[in-house]
Structures are given as C-alpha cells and as structure tokens.
Amino acid sequence: MRLTARFPQLQPIAVFVYRAKRCLGWMLGRTAYASVRVHEELPFRVARHQSVLMRKLGNADMRLQKNKITNLTLATQQVTKITIRPGETFSLWKLVGHPTAKKGYVEGLLLSNGEVTSGIGGGLCQMANLLYWMFLHSPLIVTERHHHSFDAFPDSGRVLPFGTGATLFYNYVDLQCKNPTNHTFQIVLWMTDEHLKGEIRCDVELPERYHVFEREHAFIFRPEDQKYYRTNKIFRDVNSSKTGALIREEFVMENFSEMKYELPKGTEIQIQETVHGDVVRTLLTTKA
Numbered sequence: 001m002r003l004t005a006r007f008p009q010l011q012p013i014a015v016f017v018y019r020a021k022r023c024l025g026w027m028l029g030r031t032a033y034a035s036v037r038v039h040e041e042l043p044f045r046v047a048r049h050q051s052v053l054m055r056k057l058g059n060a061d062m063r064l065q066k067n068k069i070t071n072l073t074l075a076t077q078q079v080t081k082i083t084i085r086p087g088e089t090f091s092l093w094k095l096v097g098h099p100t101a102k103k104g105y106v107e108g109l110l111l112s113n114g115e116v117t118s119g120i121g122g123g124l125c126q127m128a129n130l131l132y133w134m135f136l137h138s139p140l141i142v143t144e145r146h147h148h149s150f151d152a153f154p155d156s157g158r159v160l161p162f163g164t165g166a167t168l169f170y171n172y173v174d175l176q177c178k179n180p181t182n183h184t185f186q187i188v189l190w191m192t193d194e195h196l197k198g199e200i201r202c203d204v205e206l207p208e209r210y211h212v213f214e215r216e217h218a219f220i221f222r223p224e225d226q227k228y229y230r231t232n233k234i235f236r237d238v239n240s241s242k243t244g245a246l247i248r249e250e251f252v253m254e255n256f257s258e259m260k261y262e263l264p265k266g267t268e269i270q271i272q273e274t275v276h277g278d279v280v281r282t283l284l285t286t287k288a
Helices: 008-028 062-079 092-096 127-134
Strands: 044-052 089-091 107-112 117-120 141-144 174-179 184-189 195-202 208-222 227-240 246-259 266-273 276-285
Touching: 044 127, 062 092, 062 107, 062 127, 062 184, 089 092, 092 127, 092 184, 127 184, 127 195
Parallel strands: 208 266
Antiparallel strands: 044 195, 089 174, 107 117, 141 174, 184 195, 208 227, 227 246, 266 276
16 A cells, blocks of 8 residues: 555645656756647647537536636647757647646646545646547557546547546646657647537648557446456557558457446346456446
8 A cells, every 4th residue: 555545644745745746847847848839730630539529527516617727728829839840759738738727727627545635726637638639540659648547427429439538636646648750749739618629730641541440349347346347459550541441450458447437237237246346257247
C-alpha cells in the first residue's frame, strides 16, 4: 500500500514533490519540447476528430459541464497551432501550464482516486482524450499517457472504443508524444458551440493511414470481490494511403477497469472465477 494511502494527510506534500520534480525536469532535462507556434496551417491533414462539449455523464452536475467549456477554451488557446518538429516532444501540461483561478479557470468535473469530484481546471481530460485519439492515427509515438483506473459513466453518445481516453492531473499526470520522423507536425484545435474539434497536420503527405479498433470487449462480474469490470483490447491497422492495402496490424493496449455504474438490463455479462485476481475460468455468460 502506498504511504499516502495509509496517511492521507501526506497527499498534499506528495503532490508538491511530484510537481516540483516535473518542473525541474522541464528546466534541466535534455528533452526538446515543442514550443513553436506557426499560425499558418500546414498543408496536409493527418488526422481529425471532434467531441461533444455538453454530454450527460451519469448524475454529474451539468453546471460542471458548462464550466468545462470555459476551461477548454483557455487551454485550447495555449495548444493550437503548436508544431512538433523532428525529434521534439509534445507535452500538454508544459504548454497549458497550471490551470489556476487567477488565469480564469473555473471549477469543473474531475475523476480522482476512483471518485467523481470537481476542481479548478476540471474537464481538460476531454482535450487529452481528443489529442490521444488523433495521436493514435499518426506516426507520432505516445511516450506518456495515463488511463482512468475506473469506468465512471455509462455509454452516452460514446463513439470511440472504451479505454481510448487519457486522464490528466497537473503536472505529473501528463499526455506526451514524440515526433520520430523527419517531418513537422502541427496541432490545430478550435471550439464551436457544440464541439471541441482538432486536427493533426503535416508538411508532407504521409504514405500511411491508420484505423483504430477494439477486440474482445466484455463486461465481467467477479464473485471474489463482488465487483463489475469492463475490458477490451485495442489494435490499429496501418494502411497504404494510396491503395488502402493493409501494411501491418499493431497491438496498442489492453484495458481492464472497475465499473462505477449499473449496466442496462439485457447487457451480456461474463461471470469469472478468480484466485487472487488471476482468472481461472469463465463460469458462465448471462445478462443483467
């Protein structure tokens, strides 16, 4: 058990230390971070995505959803048009900085330690989700990404596979990617009344396109701890831009998260027998 779990009063000290170490690394490290903003958009689009701003998330306060739009607007201004040149690393937090009330950030929804809560700057995970999905559709290599340890909300307008999001916590829970190519990439973000939208652009037309998908999606109940879980595996196909032919298939990650909501009636559930967390067998498949 972590020391801060045994002694919660030490948590603020631990957070201060983690943040200080990250800032020191930014100043003294050898990593070349993306920082140059080019206002003219690069000519070729690599990836594009959008996400709905106002989405019902379980019983979460919709006021926090509205506040999130304020936070996203501020953060978007710090990230959009940033270029990632060959060898450079994109860091979301290094660009956005500390989201404080003094900078105009307001209280938004946060997911922390298995609970839904709120805090200044909450809601920026939506930007991380969008960016991470676009990174998966590009040659950029994700070097730091953290996923939520639990599945907080039932599907409501979900269009992406479960487990393809990214969580944030200033500044040591970050989203970073590195440009391993000889080409320059650019992130373009903007807001509409209904969506957060984004593109990754490049200075050349790339020979490859990407398709991200899931396999082995399942809802699981474990009598051992009387909890429900959700799992899947994420893959991506790399295809030729000219012919569409499959070049290779890549395994991206496996997700396994505790669920914090009730399943709709009729949902198929696997009941698994486990010993100390290791799956022994699937006893049966039933419905909620």
